[in-house]
Amino acid sequence: MKTALITGGGQRIGAQIAKTLHAQNYNIIIHYRSSKQPAQVLAEQLNQIRGNSASIVQAELSAIGELETLANSIKTLDVLVNNASVFYPTPLQETSENDWHKIIDSNLMAPFFLSKLLSAKLAKNQGCIVNIADIHGQRPLKNYAIYNISKAGVLMMTQTLAKELAPDVRVCGVAPGSILWPENGAKLSEPQKNKMLGKIPLGKQGSEQDIADCVLFLSNSAYITGQIINVDGGRTLNQ
Ligand SMILES: NC(=O)c1ccc[n+]([C@@H]2O[C@H](COP(=O)([O-])OP(=O)(O)OC[C@H]3O[C@@H](n4cnc5c(N)ncnc54)[C@H](OP(=O)(O)O)[C@@H]3O)[C@@H](O)[C@H]2O)c1
DSSP states (O other), rough: OEEEETTTTTEEEEEEEHOOOOOOOTTEEEEEEEEEEHHHHHHHHHHHHHTTTTEEEETTTHHHHHHHHHHHSSSOSSSEEEEOOOOOOOOOOOOOOOHHHHHHHIIHHHHHHHHHHHHHHHHHHEEEEEOOGGGGGGGOOOTTHHHHHHHHHOOOOOOOOHHHTTTTTTEEEEEEEOOOOOOOOOOOOOHHHHHHHOOTTSSSSHHHHHHHHHHHHHHHTOOOOEEEEHHEGGGGGOO
């Protein structure tokens, strides 16, 4: 029985990754920060399917101390999915140092140090890390500089850790295109959504399942490391 930790795994894309790996017999550790309720409901659903197969763990990932506590709480691990992330616009002239730390610490520092802290446990099981990046780590989204920089860092982190942790731990990435419309601070208007959809050769948004399927594929691909797969309906062809 293998074990996977999914950060930000209680809802949206993270929850679908959790369900998909669980359906392939993984035990699931669902990390959450503030969304305890959906994480708890998901864990109960998974435990009803298979007893004692899912648990939840809370942590603010931008705090090193909480990363250490999280990593220490995990006994055995086969797959680490670095999925948690913040996303909101940061136009250059309106951006503060606080925004820089909030986004870089959540999106880049946390996956880096979580990888460090869990690498020995992953190595013991010949495990793997799957980083959820973004196509905007390669081609920037206007007015989202810090987010773009954080995801560009995730792409390089994937490649550099793939070298450093080989041969015992594989490190791969998934770069989603448009999957779910953002909530809260980054909501888009209908014309903005239509403009974005018009640039996708496959003509529609992807689904959470499209991302989860790619995570599962990479988790099972014993001879792939250092690769990042764009799951974007061809969007990068038009950028
Ligand atoms: N949605 C898309 O279309 C899309 C497109 C491209 C890339 N992506 C990438 O795919 C991944 C999942 O996307 P999503 O839209 O499902 O994510 P999301 O809903 O925006 O965020 C997932 C979770 O991350 C957690 N989180 C954020 N900052 C945290 C911190 N400092 N400490 C602990 N947890 C933190 C939050 O947990 P709590 O709610 O518990 O606080 C949140 O629920 C992300 O890496 C995102 O960048 C998504």
